Amino acid sequence: MTDQIQRFLFDGTNVRGEIVSLEHAYGEVLERHDYPPAVNHLLGELLAAVALLTDTVKLDGTLSIEVRGQGALALLMAESNPGGELRAIARLAEDAPIPGEHAGFRELVGNGQIMITLDPTDGHRYQGIVALEHDSLAGCLAAYFAQSEQLPTRLWLAADGQRAGGLLLQRLPDDSRNQDADAWERTVLLADTLKDAELLDLAPLEVLRRLYHQETVRVFAPKPLRFGCTCSRERIASALMTLGSQELREVLAEQGGIETQCHFCHTRYHFTVADVEAMLNDGEGSPPILH
Structure with missing residues (x-):
């Protein structure tokens, strides 16, 4: 499968993770729009991020991430559900110059905020907001988890206009099963060595093997992902x-x-x-x- 998300955990620790790879779903989003290359790249990162967060919170409903900026990019939005359906859209600011091919996150969005909305099938809608104060989408999302006093969470995201990928690590509360006090710091440090090309070009299991060949990693069956629109x-x-x-x-x-x-x-x-x-x-x- 080229479009999948896979859950894993480190035995004897309080660290779990998710790794996602996207190709066809990402391609179907881009085929429906004509965005500049830099926007396509950021849109791929957002698709990977929304898939990771949906699987992490295990929401029976819809999760969306909305980036509202004051730069060349006015809006970036992606949505996912437990069925593995993804969709996304971007909107450039009116009269804004077309961003260069290598425009970065801050250049594209400027100041603004990220809104994460959880809309369960049954229950109340929840929305969290965090300011765009970091130089990457992954950094802003990590800040959201820190600000909302949720579990410590880190993300690594990459996209190149054809493929998108992401890795998420999360530290669970300590309990008697955690036999490795340094596991969180160590696994994050190793993930920081991950290159974009590795995340995009290698199969998820190969990424985990390269990063954590000295760790005991338990990997669960992958879940397929696909493009899907909920309009009717x-x-x-x-x-x-x-x-x-x-x-x-x-x-x-x-x-x-x-x-x-x-x-x-x-x-x-x-x-x-x-x-x-x-x-x-x-x-x-x-x-x-x-x-």
Whole structure:
């Protein structure tokens, strides 16, 4: 599998990890958009990161990471779910010059913030926010975990426009099973030697073998990942209803219908006058699935 995430842990320690590799899912995101190379690279890192975090928190629902910047890149967003479906999008700032091929994270986003949203199938939505105060996406995400007083977590991310990869290490609370007090510092130090080319070119098991050949690593079965969009006619209808009846009828009077498309996958949706009136007549109930 070229698109997968794999969980592992170090026996006798309180350290666990995840390693992800992406090719086809990443390629499908880029095929649907025309972004500059530097944006493509950062988008790949974000895809790897959202896959890692979704598997780490074991959320039964959707997890999204949204980067809002004040540089050339106004928005970067990726979303994942437990089914292994990934999608992502970017938006350049209006009138911003096209960033150079080798533009870095700070040049692309400038100041801003990262929002991580957990939207469980059952339960309350949670959102955490952290300022963009580091020179890499991985650094900002590590700061998010530190700020939110969660488990110490480090990430290593890489992408080259064709493949994306990521490694995550996390330190669990101490218990009687932890027989190695230096395990966290040692495993992080070794991961810091990881080169982007290794993370992108080597199979996940080979990456772990090279980094931790002197450690006892327990590796679990990989989980496949793929591109998947959660848009639907019903969800688009719900979004249109938020505009209100007056604005919707003004659009209908001007255009004779409503044509829209999903920003993630570019699927087009058309709503006739009759469709919209049926939605409005439904009142505060759930918009019907229209055909």
